Amino acid sequence: MKLFDELFADTARGSGKITLVSGAVASGKTELLHTFADRCVAGGGILLSATATREDRSVPFGVLRQLLDPVPSAGRLVDALVAPHVSSETLRAVGTLALGLSDEAPLLVAVDDVHHADAPSMDCLLRLVKRIRSTRVMLVLAESTQAWSVHPAFRIELVRQAQFRRIRLAPLTVNGVAEMLGQHLGQAAAWSLAHEAHQATGGNQLLVRALIEDYADVVEFPDHMSRPMGESFRQAVLACLYRSTPETLEVAQGTAVLETTGSPAEVAELLDRDPEAVERAMYALRSAGLVENGRFRHPLIRAAVYDDLTPGRLTELHTRAAQLLRDEAGCVTDIADHLVAAKQVSADWAVAELERAAERALDEDDEESAVRYIEFALSMSVPPRQQASLRMLLVRAEWRSSPETAARHLEALYRAQRDGLLSVEQTAVLVRAAMWHGHVQDAEELIGDMAVARPEATARAHPFLISTRNWLRFSCPQFLPDDARDDAGGDAPAAGAAPAPPGQQDQAVAALSTVLGRGRDEDGGCTRVAEQILQTTSLSDVTLEAVVAALQTLIYAEQLPMAAHWCDVLLAEADARGVVWWQAVLSCSRAEIALRKGELVEAQQHAVRALKLIGVRGWGVAVGLPVGILLSVATAMGDFDSAHRYLKESVPEAMFQTVYGLPYLRARGRYYMATDRLQAALVNFRYCGELMTAWNLDAPPLIPWRSDMAEVYLRLGDHERAQQLAKEQMARSGSRTSRTYGYALRVLAATSGHRARLRILKESVEVLQARGDRLTLTQALSDLSRAHQSLGEFSKARMISRRAGRLAKECRVQQLQAEVAAVPEKPLLIVERGADTWSPAPAAEVLTLSERRVAALASLGYTNREISGKLHITVSTVEQHLTKVFRKLNVKRRTDLPVDLEFQGDGSVR
Known part of the structure; x- marks a missing residue:
């Protein structure tokens, strides 16, 4: 302002000045002009002012008439300027009038937005420019920097004048923004917001002022810039654009549509405009503080521009953007995003692109986008077969997050299948979904339709027929077609074959079939196949079955x-990729593993997570898995209140027609047994056995129902029936080293005499310890302790009781903790050579492998001769090992041996 005052002072002394103020839209040109004009009038000057608009370009002398209207003596001139033909004498008279006014007082002629002025008015102003050098006339013009080429001849003539000065208005600096904020919001808020406000506005004064208006009501919370940006800011953005050229507005709209995917060249192609014109418009947007590096400075700027588009224009631009990307083989998801944003698309190719994009989104674990693409495709006019295919894809996408939500599409898909609109592959997927949600009748109908689709009819159907049979065999064997009931594993390659895609599922099923059929994996072939599959398989919707x-x-x-x-x-991969369905299924598997290892707390945590991830209804008929685990854990812990709550959880009736009902039946039976409802327990175990037998799935590793029944008969006093069931279970266990065999031994021991019971329990403990079944091992150790006590071997009983107590505490088995008299064990102290102090050391760190084997058996109460026979070494060798063990561990007798000597799975101990 000081410069303006100096220029006007020179003008008042008879040295006319010409000043051109340039700046971006909303850079403060108008405010500067008005402030200067007010100062001039206050100082005794005369003001002639006008503001040009876009409409004035087509009105001859429109700006000039604005300048002359306030002058009383200019009435005749104004009328003459309206005439069809204006003479040169009239134009000279205008200049003479202005010079005459300057004789009375310094004259300020101010024209705002001069880039919009009409050509005749500009020509008249140019005549005045040539006459004011030695007068008291100051001409001040304000223009937008984005429109320099509107009047090039006029500009050139201005630059030639010696009295010409040009002033460029720059955006506000951070300090300038802080000063504006401070004037309205206080200094504390100003400095906390200045940097964010400058980043969002680029120093555009209009945008900063709008921010101040939006922020006025929430100034007490100056901690986040996104909060105050509201309606005032949006209106200010639009004001900047509508005060710009139409080309600038159009480029801003194109940029908003392309968002982060569009370069200036792509915006030019989208709008079908010359690239240079787009570059000029982008420069104008940068100057206005709206754009930086080809992108809007703030998401709300983009939102203001985008939301201002009419529905028709939005559809037009997004459809054209999608078409351009398709022609250039662009990213399929970008194409789909534009199609969805268009809201109304009639292009024939659109549905195929949306389906491709949904598949890609699922590959990238973006279920939300996949659902959005498919639902939009379904809203279009789609042929019935393609509509059924899209709906199948929608089920897959929604299933990943919520199987319960995906179930809403099943009825429509059942109808589509009846109409012959689904392929065998799609029908195979639909069978699984139908059974999962307990739609038994629909599933049976689908299975029947698949059964008549013979492999010779279509080679492509064969893999899906086989995979569905395999899935039915181990999940829903009751619904297995009659011709497939007796060929367990017949469709799959041998378990020992090398697994290679695409036969991973067949390999996994064959290995599983072998293990369940034989009850063991003595040569390790099935284990190798399973591990190879897990090593070479990446998680996907297709591979999840093989993985499980x-x-x-x-x-x-x-x-x-x-x-x-x-x-x-x-599970870590599923968590990282965020696929809820995979997380739930794998959490349930992890819970089962933990339960079988006796890690009750961990089993509970994983099972609870599995239920929370997709809900009880989302688990469908498979809810028996996580609920059965939680029921088993609560029963084992003695938490019968929680167990009762789990039993009250509603489960679908169809669950008991699937394998998923078996662990639930067993868990319910063991709860009834633990709470002395023995007949109810017997009913559950017997029903479990009947189902497994009827399904040709009587596999002890799955459910050892005979041993469970034997336990009940023991409680009922029928030792003969209990012994018979225990021996049957042992005969069917397939291996004398399996956990089911060890469990059956424990039950059998209870039906035997004292000496035989002791021998059988020792064998049971060895087996269970080797298999890592800590929960059953705790019970067997407790039984073994009582067996020693009944024979008067109190030291051995106390030693075994301590071990049982420790395991019970680790497993959180409260009932057993109360039953066993766990005696606290003193720390083991050994002398370190060269040390002056005693320090404890774990047995595993000081004993050799042979010494640990001998010590472990001795800790279970075995005599030296028995140890000699089991380890195939001489009695003398046993004695020597025990002597070294006692010395190394600083103990004097067997009862002082530590309780942390445990068998390894290979028969060794640690």
């Missing part, structure tokens, strides 16, 4: 540490 089957193979082959490792790896 491989994990089950490891579980039933009693390779629990390996199963836990791979399940943790897969």
Whole structure:
């Protein structure tokens, strides 16, 4: 303002001045002009002012008439300027009038937005420019920097004048923004917001002022810039654009549509405009503080521009953007995003692009986008077969987050299948969904339709027929077609074959079938196949079945540490990718592993998570898995109140027609047994056995129902029936080293005499310890302690009781903790050579492998001769090992041996 005052002072002394104020839209030109004009009038000057608009360009002398209207003596001139033909004498008279006014007082002629002025008015002003050098006339013009080329001849003539000065208005600096904020919001708020406000506005004064208006009501919370931006800011953005050229507004709209995917060249192609014109418009947007590096400075700026588009224009631009990307083989999801944003699309190719984009989104674990694409495609006019295919894809997308939500499409898909609109592959997927949600009748109909689709009819159908049979065999065997009931594993390759895609699912099923059929994996072939599958398979909707089957193979082959490792790896991947369905299924598998290892707290945590992720209804008929685990954990912990609550959880009746009902039946039976409802327990165990027998799935690794029944008969006093069932269970266990065999031994021991019971229980403990079944091992140790006590071997009883107590505490088995008299064990102290102090050391760190084996058996109460026979070494060797053990561990007798000597799975101990 000081410069303006100096220029006007020179003008008042008879040295006319010409000043051109340039700046971006909303850079403060108008405010500067008005402030200067007010100062001039206050100082005794005369003001002639006008503001040009876009409409004035087509009105001859429109700006000039604005300047002359306030002058009383100019009435005749104004009328003459309206005439069809204006003479040169009239134009000279205008200049003479202005010079005459300057004789009375310094004259300020101010024209705002001169880039919009009409050509005749500009020509008249140019005549005045040439006459004011030695007069008291000051001409001040304000223009937008984006419109320099509107009057090039006039500009050139201005620059030639010696009295010409040009002033460029720059955006506000951070300090300038802080000063504006401080004037209205206070200094504390100003400095906390200045940097964010400058980043959002680029120093545009109009935008800063709008921010101040939006922020006025929330000034007490100056902690986040996004909060105050509201209606005033949006209106200010639009004001900047509508005060710009139409080309600038159009480029802003094109940029808003392309958002982060559009370069200036792509905006030019979208709008079908010359690239240079687009570059000029982008420069104007940058100057106005709206754009930086080709992108809007703030999401709300983009939102203001985008929301201002009419529906028709929005559809037009997005459809054209999608077409351009398709022609250039652009990203399929970008194409789909534009199609969805268009809201109304009639292009024939649109549905195919949306379907492709949905598939890509699922590959990238973006279920939300996939659902959006498919639902939009379904809203269009789509042929019935393609509509059914889209709906199948929608089920897959929604299932990943919520199987319960996906179920809403099943009825429509059942109708589509009846109308012959689904392929065999799609029908196979639909069978699984129908059974999962307990739609038994629909599932049976679908299975029947698949059964008549013979492989010879279409080679492509064969893999899906086989995979569906395999899935039915191990999930819903009751619904297996008659011709497939007796060929267990017949459709799959041998378990020992090398697994290679696409036969991973068949390989996994074959391995699982072998383990369940034999009850063991003595040569390790099934374990190797399962691990190879887990090593080479990436998680996907298609591979999840094979992955779960491989994990089950490891579980039933009693390779629990390996199963836990791979399940943790897969669960970490599922968590990282955020696929809820995979997380739930794998959490349930992890809970089963933990339960079988006796890690009750961990089993509970994983099972609770599995239920929370997709809900009880989302689990469908498979809800028996997580609920059965929670019921088993609560019963084992003695938390019968929680167990009762789990039993009250509503489960679908169809669950008991599937394998998923078996663990639930067993868990319910054991709860009834623990709460002395023995007949109810017997009914559950017997029903479980009847189902498994009827389904040709009587596999002890799955459910050892005979041992469960034997326990009940023991409680009922029928030792003969209990012994018969225990021996049957042992005969069917397939291996003398399996956990089911160890469990059956424990039950059998209870039906035997004192000496035989002691021998059988020792064997049971060895087996259970080797298999890592800590929960059953705790019970067996407790039984073994009582067996020693009944024989008067109190030291051994106390030693075994301590071990049972420790395991019970680790497993959180409260009832057993109360039953066993766990005696606190003193720390083991050994002398470190060269040290002056005693320090405890774990047995595993000081004993050799042979010494640990001998010590472990001795800690279970075995005599030296018995140890000699079991380890195939001489009695003398046993004695020597025990002597070294006692010395190394600083103990004097067997009863002082530590309780942390445990068998390894390979028969060794640690």
